[in-house]
Amino acid sequence: MQKQFGDVKVSLDGHVALVEICRGPLNFFDVQLIKDLVAAFTLLDDTKECRASVLASEGKVFCAGANFNSGQSVLSTTEATEGNPLYQAAVALFSCKKPIVGAIQGTATGGGLGLALVPDFRVTCPEARFVANFTKLGIHPGFGLTHVLPQLIGQQRANLMFYTGRRIKGEQAVQWGLADILTSQDKVREEAFALASEIAEGAPLAVMSTRATMRQGLAEEVKRFSDHEDREQAWLSETGDFAEGVKSVTERRVGNFTGT
Structure with a gap:
């Protein structure tokens, strides 16, 4: 099976699927890309032959974050009662039924x-960097991270990442529990497929049932936290510090923030 949803390619080899983001070199996302990922994983949830999947991206960057210049802003809401369509799609990603390994x-x-935290497990390498750079942009964390990140690495380590925007290397990510397997960069995808294949050896209904138990309430909490994140991002996106933050990151310099 081979399908394509915009810049997301889906292929199935035996019982393991590959979901690949094809927006190199930086693989920035916009609302449409996240919706395309939802469509891909929804298809795999409905495909009996698929028992596990690998989420990967082309090039040497997994995902450099949001494209703030995209047609439909990642920070906008369609109507006050609907909320941000990006975070609606993010909740849908956390609601998928079958195991995912992130490469x-x-x-x-x-x-x-x-x-990167949507998958159940992450395979990474020394070259990888895990960065919650929101305050460097003058914005509040989003994508449900204020719930998901502390669940993985603990509140204090999450605080450190959020407050400083520090770049966490692959080795430290594994030590902290932010990632699960460390390998060389050229073998990340291979090792991710090996883990997904090991998962796929289990009885599929039992695996999905166990996963549903272990992740119970996750999507609901992501929604609750992302609703709050959305409200904070809405007013912060109107500040001068946000404009300066985006400019400073683009220009690869420290932001000159004024608190306005």
């Missing part, structure tokens, strides 16, 4: 870090 071969920044 994190390079930097996962901001919302890209949120995307």
